[in-house]
Amino acid sequence: MNPDLITSLTEALAHVQGYIYPNDISLVWSVVIVVYPYLTGLVAGAFILASLVRVFHVRALEPIYRLSLLTALAFLLVAPLPLLFHLGHPERSYEVMITPHTTSPMAVFGFVYAWYLMAVLLLELWFDYRRDFVAWSRTATGLKRLVYRLLTLGVFDVSEKALHLDERMGKAITVIGIPSAFLLHGYVGFIFGSVKANPWWGTVLMPIIFIFSAMVSGIALLMFLYLAVSRLRKTPVDMACLNTIGMFLFYALVLDAAIESLDWIHRLYEAEESVDVLVLLAAGKLFYSFLLVQVLMGTLVPLGLLGTALPLQRRLPPQVLQRIYLASSLLIMTGILAMRWNVVIGGQLFSKSLRGFTTYKLEFIGHESVFTAGLLMLLPFGVLWLLTHFFWPPQKASATSAVPSS
């Protein structure tokens, strides 16, 4: 047996508050599991932003349409890895797909994930990129040429009729994709929300809260990525696009904050058996991560920043606006990460005896450590860099409202 684990649990035993069921001392789901809903949420949010262009014809967002789709793909590819890292027997993980137990939310998530990856994202990207694959496979050289040729899947027809079909197919898939994106992250919410044993998780609002927080984090990520990519590539930032992202981010954040507030109002008003332990949890064990980071820094401050910047967008210099947007997006992304922490870790800090708390000591190095979690959070950015290298060449400055990146 791992002696470090015993040492860590012995230390935790000394810090138990109140009475916990003896088996409740160790947290089954660690910081690595915090990353899983975070990454999945970013996927759903990024896709929904892309769908605004395709289905709702928000033309201002066109400069980031493809970046959004590629971001969704990069994060989706990495999203199941935290689960694999966490499993006691990762070598048996295929059983979830081969012999799924269909009453389990976790088993069905495998199919929701597969559907979203195969039937929505990859198909949509293929129809969207098919014309470019054909063109690039003729102009590129070496490895890139081979990659593009393979990706055409042997279809080189770029006649007007074929392109029209691509367009129609892309739109149809996006229409299916929007509920699928809601399903994807709503389902992650359901994995937690369906646990009736845990009053912190088991609320019908959980899938809804996850959907809105996903949108918020995904839009914030795209705002950050657009600013970062423009800076790295030294390309001008389209302020109309940025302001539109800011607007959607603000509205999504208002909705998200409203739904989470509703959840708390509901809990406090109903004041069920568990309310005492949950209030102690939020105001005590989660004081920093919930009240300070999630509520204050991750919600109220960005609401204030965006709420001030958006009405003044024509008066404020673009450089100032960009900095406000950058700060808001980083704060919001941190806030949503804190929200995932508060759900996953917070939900295991109190015992199901509802009489006490255990403690969680973060490991810095090891199997389920901060280091692993950090790597898993950085990995999608690496994948995205690779994807943009192949599929998102630098854009030429065309928009009249464009200004140089600060």
Add this chain to the structure above:
Amino acid sequence: MNTHLINRRQAIGGLGKVLGGMAAIIHFHPCPAIAENALAPGPKKSVSSNTPPSPAAAQSLPNYDPTAHDWTMAIDVEKCIGCGLCVEACKQENKVIRQPFYFRTWIERYVIRKPEAGSSEMRGETVVDSPNGGMDGFPPSAVPPSEILKAFFVPKLCNHCKDSPCIQSCPVGATFDTPDGVVLVDPKYCIGCGFCIQACPYGCRFLNPVTRTAEKCTLCYHRITRGLNPACVEVCPTSARFFGDLKDPVKAEPLRRFVSEHKVQVLKPHLGTHPKLLYAGLDKEVR
């Protein structure tokens, strides 16, 4: 899925054979310190059982028909003296990791204070503890005897729910219920995701750090399928645990009599898990 059910049964059968052999050579050693430390010592009995095992039945595993049995347990809270023998027996019998973080069964001590002087309350604060799962008995309570309104012990174990959230939530079906009414885990199939542990409202499961699979009370399935009692029932000096087979009129008799003579409850009934484990004499403070 049928193929997997058969595989699981075969796996349990194999597991039962191995553990059954071990059970035959294990003796239960009462710890002398336990009775001394018990908060409310009661009359001691020799190790007894509610349903004496028959030697013939002890050999009958190959012919064991799970559809012909329905195992159930009931606990008389009034009888538990918190000696911890059941916890010790369970740890020995099932080779449960001995560190104080892993229990298939444990005992909780509830100490309810008298109300504050001048208060119109009926009772004061409730203090609960379970040092090392109660395995070593209980040291004197932190609440001075003069301030105690009442105190009692509650043994806990898997509730073997009829609608168990752990079975519902297992993504691969490694946790399952047997036709004879026991909730089991197939450690050869469990992927160690921990979802069942989160789903159990009673804290009865843990992730075994050695096998990296979920573990819980099996009602000593390797023993009961041989006509023996679970280890905890076998060693209880006050017969606080009643165990029986509802499909066997003779073996069910003590259990049926107990249920007919007491008002019984289950833990957390509002969650709709329909536990099979019944309690008599529970206080409202017990969760």
